[in-house]
Amino acid sequence: MSMENLGKEYFISRELSWLEFNARVLDEAGDKENPLLERLKFISIFSNNLDEFFMVRIAGLRRLLEAGFTGRDPAGLTVKQQVQLLRKRLLGLIRRQHKYLREDILPGLEAAGISIITYDELTGTMKSEADYIFESQIMPVLTPLAVDPSHPFPILNSGAIEIAVKLKTYDSKKTVYAFVEVPEGLPRFIRLTSTDKDTFIMLEDLIMGNLKHLFSGCAIMDKVPFRITRDMDFSLDEEGVSDLLQHIKKELTQRKSRQPIRLQIPVNSRGKLVEWVQKQFKIDDDFKYSTPGPLHLSRYAELIGSLDRPDLLDEPHPPLPHPLINDEKPVFKSIKKHSNIFYCVPFQSFDPVVKMIEEAAEDPDVLAIKQTLYRVSGNSPVVKALQKAAENGKQVTVIVELKARFDEGNNILWARRLEESGAHVVYGIAGLKIHCKALLIIRNTKGIIERYCHLGTGNYNDKTAKIYTDVGLFTNQEELCSDTAALFNVMTGYSAPMSKWAKIAAAPFDMRHKFIALIDRETRLSTPQNPGRIIAKMNSLVDPEIITHLYAAALAGVKIDLIIRGICCLNPGVGTRNIRVISIVDRYLEHSRIYYFANGGEEEYYCSSADWMPRNLDRRVEILFPVEDNSSRQIIQDILNFQLNDRRKGRNLSSKGIYSRTIARRDGASRSQDLTYEYFRKKYADAKEETQELKIFRKSPNL
């Protein structure tokens, strides 16, 4: 099937589909069976996601609008139509978000002894305490910015809450405007200790209540909080830039002056000051959002961190040790023993990955460590271990992706630290984002070369490994290690890409071709008696070419299950019932990419760092690797089965582009993330029991 025969009815608009994903996140905030603080977390995630969406996608659409772009997306929508539909849907979602917060969550928290009170509600000792905190801790870091002809219009940070103030000077009776930024570096929720309960006041509220201290000599006529979101979709012209690092630093400093894309202002704020703000930022009504409650809800997650209320959180699932990894021995030894060790975070622990790098740093037989780093946590143990290895004289090569969105500042910092310790830091390939997650360790033991590699779907980030579901494989399989080494050679510029890999496929080289060949093979092998089967789990499905081939397969009888957390541009159910799309949004962010092809009985399982999106297949370095040992394949199959049968958090996508919500209430026992955790817990318990029995058996003198 060629692209031309696939009409717009087969596609869903990418941006609308993303918004539907965020709506599913919001559903979790509304799910009354979720503990209160978990619901608050989803309120925060919803807002955080939306901020990024505005900064990048809506900003992009607006640029297209300004450029007079008249094209349509595969779903047949013009840019203007997309912007209008998005706004319409967004207004409803925002209303829902604030309703959940105002009517359910905050009253629920209040009932549980957690209050957020306004400045006006403060009385007696609490007010004195709050004012004291303002004077001693907050006021010193505030910088009011006057707006008058003698000063250039101030450049306000994107994302921070600003307070616009209208003043009248006592002496000259002149009207003056000023801005006060609510510092992002201070806690958003300020705990008041002069009460028994957990009582907080919000930072902006406390500042607004004390504004008079900032503007002595002036009468405060009006004040309004607002928030500006700026366009951050910058693309680098790497070809013409010799020092990528330098360029990004420059981009970071330029950000403040980028174009405002959204103005958020509380819903009841009216009057001249509001008009003045809107005029100053040149934002027309389509990009002004009246907020029916507090601003900047993404920072509500801070409240969770400042409370010690496990009763209001999900039951903890401490990451489980891996039954095949012996904690008392080096990780290499376990890999050597089992050849392949497959694991799944956050159900199983990410620690062995860190431990392996730490051990490599100290192992005298280790000669070299190579690793890709995309997003790492602050104070990352991975970076520390790599530093240590470099200091110990190992050849450490780190391929750093500086362009991991919104993380550039952090990345530059640790990249420099690694360089200083003697590691060879490579800043990616011009024009391509390094997104694959790979680690290769080379040992030379008495003349024998041993290579160990780790390939995964998630970043080398110990923090996100506790909240994202990802899979990974430790292996010493020669062909996988060899391919990984060759891929590193490409990324470091040591060698041209391989024309044929032994096991893997890599983007942007042959991955697209490989996926299409795998899909087409199912089409070819499918018969009415023995239909082909594809299960693909990913974050987003956008690529029109892949969608076309999937539809061709479905029309040829191939049964296709797509487990897609986020954007899905494939509209299922057009002319065939062979495609089912489900989405799981639950306590952990679904992040693993798993691809299964029945291949006429010779089943193939793959894992990848890539989604089926043009950016992954064409503009990033990605890896697709097969999982070939039976026990790992069984684990994948079991996890996929849990997900396909999740009637609690799995939502079906209908042919109208709408996700079901009702299923979510039906069957709590089928919740896939709970089942997966239980599955690994049992595996570990069984293995432990077996080890105990073996010890008893060995100890028994009569046997």
Add this chain to the structure above:
Amino acid sequence: MTGSKTPPMAAGIIDLGAHSLRLEIFQLNKDRTYSGVENLSRQVNIGREVFSRGVISSDSINLICSIMKDFSLKLREYGVSYYRAVATSAVREAQNREIFLDRIKTACRIKLQVLDVTEESRLVYLAIKNNLIKNGCKFDARNILFLTLVTGSTGVALTKQGKLIESEVFGFGSLRLYEELGDKDFVPHRFNGVIDSFASSIDRELDAQSCEHNKEHHPLFVSAGAGVRLAAQLAGHELVQDSMVSLSVKELHKVTEYISGKSSEELTEQLGTVDYMIKSVEPSCYMLLQMCEVTGVNKVIVPAVSTREAIIEEMIRDIFDDEDPFTEDIVSTAVALGEKYNNDTAHGMSVADTALKIFDAMGRFHRLNKRNRLLLYLSGILHDTGRFIDCRKHHKHSYYIISNSQVPGLSDREMKLVALVCRYHRKSPPRSNHSEYMSLPDEDRVVVCKLAAILRVSDALDRTHQNKMKNAICRIRKDVLEIKAGGSLDLSLERLFMKKRVNMLKSTFGIKVALE
């Protein structure tokens, strides 16, 4: 070559060709097996530069230095301390090769060795021979024609009952025409014409050298080279390590037809190789077809052998301290060379044998290595070659015949040493006005003097061409070299001639000679 050599170990080979610079790191095991660990390849275009302009450009030198630095890091990454870095045709012919080699050495501490054409053919020949034997070919029972088509040159060799009797290298490679003429000027008929004349010249060589080579008893035709292997792949054959395939004339025609209808992009994708290698398929096919026609054979054997694998095998022989398996072939080619110039082979062999006996007895005086021993032996075989031209001054005629001949397995330097040893087997010893001698480095001059001194005495001992020294025993007693011919032979003539020839031995080693 560097580093310790005790397997198991990681070893490496860097190979700079006309179009690519490659590094292969391999694991060598105790049982002599090896497996590739990493294979890096970067494109360089020195072939075009050298074949058309004669020099390697400054940009290319900088690029190669930077790649070499990467490779050097890679060697460290695997703890490789033993590696070989070689360059072939393009560097070999570059006018600025010394400067180039020095730049590489200074910038990356990698000593790049330029492989002589004959050395390259020797290595490939040995690898092919091993491959054929592994694949059950009765090497000793067949006459085999070898054609090695590499980018910058073409090697042809012929064996008769397992012995190498002819080997030549032509400065005509599978890609060279493209480079010299440029893509735009390349036209197949022009190319065909060159190949025709080339194939005929090979056929004439074969006829001239092999009296039994005739059209009724076709030799086995074996060919190696990247273009040839790709042609086999296009014909649907799979060439895995150590294997070989048979490619018929019919298949060759089909491949030629197939590639003429395809773009190089399509072929690149199909074969999973780089563009410049694709370009070598067509000329290789034409060359093979022409050779088949000229020699009357209807199939070509293609072994899975490349120059790189051949060098790895050589490294393994070096690591395990093996005898050079090519020595026999060197000797048989030298004998064939002598016969080409109507040498008295029996006399040559007799002189060579005696020379070895003296050489072995005098170890503590000359302290020369096994390779010098071989050079002495070859000098014994070839010393009278110049008689083909004239008896008078035949030592001088020997010199220029030998120095302008090729013996596979001997480098240009070694050929020159053999030629000079033969040059000094009679008449004047080396003098400061002998330019060909004076152009040698000091250590080589000493080798020539020592070997020529022994050769002179050995030649004198077979002056009668009666092989009287057949059972001779040589030994050193105090400062006297005692040569016991054994039996009751009349040695008066030998004594007389020896007296004339012994001075150089005396002055070089400070010993006397006694013949009994």
